[in-house]
Amino acid sequence: MNKSLSMLENHPHIWRAREQSQQEERFSLGFDQLDEALNGGISTSGVIRIRTLTGIGELSLFKHVISKQRTHKMIAFVNPPGDIQAPWLATFGIDVKQVLIVKPSTEKESLWATEQCLKSTACHCVILWSNGVNTKESRRLQVAATHNDALCLLFTRPNRNSMHNSAALQTLPISLDLCLNYRQHALEVSVLKQRHGWPKDSIAIHNDWTPNNRAIKWAVEHNKVKRHVLHSVS
Amino acid sequence: MLWAYLYFHQITLDTHEKASLSVGNNSRYDTKNEARHKRTGESANGQHQPGKTQTPAVIVYCEKTNHIVQRNNGALQQGIEIGHGLAQAGALCPQVCIIPFSEEDERLTLVQLAHRLYPFVSDIVIDTHNTLAIRLDNLVHYYGGHKELWSTITHELNLSKVSYHFATAWSIEAARILALNGVDNYECDRDNIKHRLSQCSLSLTALDKKTKEALTRVGIRHVHQLLAMPVHELGRRFDNNTISYLTALRGETFPHVTLFRPAEHFEHFTLLPFDVENTQHLTPFMEKLLGYLAHYLRARNLQTSTLCFQIDFREHPSTQLEIKSALPQSTVDSWLSLLTLRIENEVLPEPAVSITLRCDNFETIEGSNGDFFSNRFNEVAQKQLIGRLNAKLGEECTFQPKVSDTHQFETMSNAEISSSISASTFTSDIVPTFLFDTPKPLTQSTKVCFGPVRLHSEWWHETPRKRDYFIAQTLYGVRMLIFKDEDNQWWAQGLFS
Numbered sequence: 001m002n003k004s005l006s007m008l009e010n011h012p013h014i015w016r017a018r019e020q021s022q023q024e025e026r027f028s029l030g031f032d033q034l035d036e037a038l039n040g041g042i043s044t045s046g047v048i049r050i051r052t053l054t055g056i057g058e059l060s061l062f063k064h065v066i067s068k069q070r071t072h073k074m075i076a077f078v079n080p081p082g083d084i085q086a087p088w089l090a091t092f093g094i095d096v097k098q099v100l101i102v103k104p105s106t107e108k109e110s111l112w113a114t115e116q117c118l119k120s121t122a123c124h125c126v127i128l129w130s131n132g133v134n135t136k137e138s139r140r141l142q143v144a145a146t147h148n149d150a151l152c153l154l155f156t157r158p159n160r161n162s163m164h165n166s167a168a169l170q171t172l173p174i175s176l177d178l179c180l181n182y183r184q185h186a187l188e189v190s191v192l193k194q195r196h197g198w199p200k201d202s203i204a205i206h207n208d209w210t211p212n213n214r215a216i217k218w219a220v221e222h223n224k225v226k227r228h229v230l231h232s233v234s
Numbered sequence: 235m236l237w238a239y240l241y242f243h244q245i246t247l248d249t250h251e252k253a254s255l256s257v258g259n260n261s262r263y264d265t266k267n268e269a270r271h272k273r274t275g276e277s278a279n280g281q282h283q284p285g286k287t288q289t290p291a292v293i294v295y296c297e298k299t300n301h302i303v304q305r306n307n308g309a310l311q312q313g314i315e316i317g318h319g320l321a322q323a324g325a326l327c328p329q330v331c332i333i334p335f336s337e338e339d340e341r342l343t344l345v346q347l348a349h350r351l352y353p354f355v356s357d358i359v360i361d362t363h364n365t366l367a368i369r370l371d372n373l374v375h376y377y378g379g380h381k382e383l384w385s386t387i388t389h390e391l392n393l394s395k396v397s398y399h400f401a402t403a404w405s406i407e408a409a410r411i412l413a414l415n416g417v418d419n420y421e422c423d424r425d426n427i428k429h430r431l432s433q434c435s436l437s438l439t440a441l442d443k444k445t446k447e448a449l450t451r452v453g454i455r456h457v458h459q460l461l462a463m464p465v466h467e468l469g470r471r472f473d474n475n476t477i478s479y480l481t482a483l484r485g486e487t488f489p490h491v492t493l494f495r496p497a498e499h500f501e502h503f504t505l506l507p508f509d510v511e512n513t514q515h516l517t518p519f520m521e522k523l524l525g526y527l528a529h530y531l532r533a534r535n536l537q538t539s540t541l542c543f544q545i546d547f548r549e550h551p552s553t554q555l556e557i558k559s560a561l562p563q564s565t566v567d568s569w570l571s572l573l574t575l576r577i578e579n580e581v582l583p584e585p586a587v588s589i590t591l592r593c594d595n596f597e598t599i600e601g602s603n604g605d606f607f608s609n610r611f612n613e614v615a616q617k618q619l620i621g622r623l624n625a626k627l628g629e630e631c632t633f634q635p636k637v638s639d640t641h642q643f644e645t646m647s648n649a650e651i652s653s654s655i656s657a658s659t660f661t662s663d664i665v666p667t668f669l670f671d672t673p674k675p676l677t678q679s680t681k682v683c684f685g686p687v688r689l690h691s692e693w694w695h696e697t698p699r700k701r702d703y704f705i706a707q708t709l710y711g712v713r714m715l716i717f718k719d720e721d722n723q724w725w726a727q728g729l730f731s
Binding site: 083084116211 | 615616618619620622623626627631632633634635636637643646660661662663664665666667668669670671683684685705710711712713714728729730731
């Protein structure tokens with residue numbers, strides 16, 4: 001009994017909250033609140049799962065990590081939900097020559113391609129869209145990513161309408177698990193699970209990832225015609 | 235023993251063509267090129283005829299002998315032959331470009347070539363300003379065969395873009411005769427070599443003029459006649475030099491030659507293809523030299539903190555440009571940024587004719603500067619990855635985005651390669667992350683947050699389109715690219731992530 005307890009005590013995979021967070025390098029996301037909740041940012045390698053709808057600024061959230069870090073290596077997009085536009089990549093700050101887009105026909109192939117990209121040491125970030133990653137597969141990706149100092153962003157559908165779906169609910173042996181929602185003009189990030197840290201709910205982020213009409217509105221409001229011009233009709 | 239003898243019959247011409255190619259097929263250089271070079275003939279005949287796609291005639295002229303010593307295909311088409319005088323060449327082709335022949339420049343180029351070959355072959359002898367000898371028999375063992383060894387050497391020579399004649403024989407002297415004869419055949423069988431050698435004319439041997447004349451007078455015109463003579467007979471009539479040459483030709487003595495040893499410091503010389511007037515036009519040539527330096531440093535695991543460029547002029551004394559860096563560096567990019575800053579304020583006193591890059595102080599890259607490994611950019615890994623993905627998933631599943639020169643969303647980014655693909659990507663903040671294959675009817679209620687942007691397709695298209703694009707947001711916060719067509723129908727076309 002005593003022996004088994006001490007074995008458990010000394011097991012290297014059990015992390016205790018009282019232990020000081022390790023002095024490992026982290027990538028800041030550029031949002032103060034979120035970085036604070038994540039102990040300074042996301043870890044530099046490993047798998048990050050993001051449950052989100054497509055098109056709510058989920059890639060822009062990771063802009064700093066994708067386009068500013070380790071730029072000498074490639075970025076792979078595996079199974080993207082649409083045709084990725086090259087001018088968008090350029091606007092995002094990515095060198096188009098450093099991008100590889102992979103469109104496999106099956107889920108299995110996309111997992112295989114992701115693992116190959118992670119293991120190749122040519123990519124620093126592999127972005128995968130997949131809905132059916134199970135525990136074993138995510139473990140494989142996590143190991144491949146950490147061993148080769150690469151990052152894997154896994155985008156999945158949110159489980160809002162699929163509470164009964166066990167695959168979507170289960171926790172995975174990965175570095176970080178996030179959930180994104182759009183509520184009241186802001187992006188809400190929930191940290192569901194993170195290594196060496198506590199979960200945190202509803203961190204509101206104000207991030208403008210598309211152009212807006214503010215400049216036009218401002219111009220219209222501040223440049224109202226004060227007096228009648230000579231040729232004015234009304 | 236087996237020696238290969240390489241005869242670079244037009245090394246000045248090759249370096250000139252390589253240098254003019256390296257700056258690209260840039261027309262602005264071409265026009266300068268023409269304007270700068272010495273022209274012969276009257277200007278009335280010397281007008282350039284547009285529409286002629288021939289290669290421009292280039293010749294190398296030796297002032298000492300008043301002979302054309304090298305000429306390219308363009309000159310050959312005009313009828314210029316080696317051995318012609320300058321006036322004859324000028325009469326045949328008034329627009330001919332003339333490079334002055336310099337033995338010293340050829341020797342420098344040859345030494346650079348020897349540096350390039352040295353990692354592959356150990357015993358190199360620089361014979362004259364345009365000939366090299368390489369000992370092969372001691373290397374065959376390491377390469378596992380004559381064929382492998384020779385293909386390694388020729389591959390390296392082809393990469394350095396020089397044309398040459400070569401031959402192999404049991405001694406340098408014998409190989410020399412064969413190479414000058416233009417044998418161009420790799421031969422390691424003794425009898426075959428002997429057969430070929432015996433057919434060669436005596437004029438190609440390195441015997442002095444007097445000896446040759448004496449031999450011709452008695453009817454000896456070919457090598458086989460000479461080799462058939464008994465040595466003691468010759469010994470009575472000719473001096474020691476002739477005898478030792480003949481024994482060397484037979485391969486009976488061990489050669490006493492100075493083997494080439496690479497210099498301990500880096501030095502690379504480039505003859506500019508045209509006179510460069512300002513420093514901006516000098517930069518591409520300097521970048522090329524930096525490339526050689528980076529290669530040199532990388533192979534030896536070194537880096538450096540000082541470089542020295544020497545710029546030579548026709549009359550003015552040479553300028554030394556020293557560039558120092560606070561941190562020892564090895565890559566082209568890091569040095570190039572410093573170079574452009576340094577060279578900005580420089581004014582050349584007169585057009586430059588050649589540049590030399592010198593580097594004496596090296597530092598080894600130590601384990602402590604770990605960025606050497608973390609920034610290791612592995613092109614091989616990239617190619618391997620793409621190859622592996624293509625092999626399993628098929629070629630059409632893996633691609634790199636290409637940009638075409640248009641603002642139409644549908645054709646902006648395509649995988650197919652067409653002529654309109656521009657080299658640089660443009661940025662535009664209204665381009666969506668993902669584009670649907672075909673527009674879908676807009677069925678959700680949305681709020682417009684940006685727009686309108688009106689795009690007309692080009693008038694020469696069969697179905698001209700006029701669309702007003704907006705960025706709209708749904709209840710769930712999804713931002714889409716939507717548009718209203720001419721019939722006031724709303725469509726969704728893309729997503730912003």
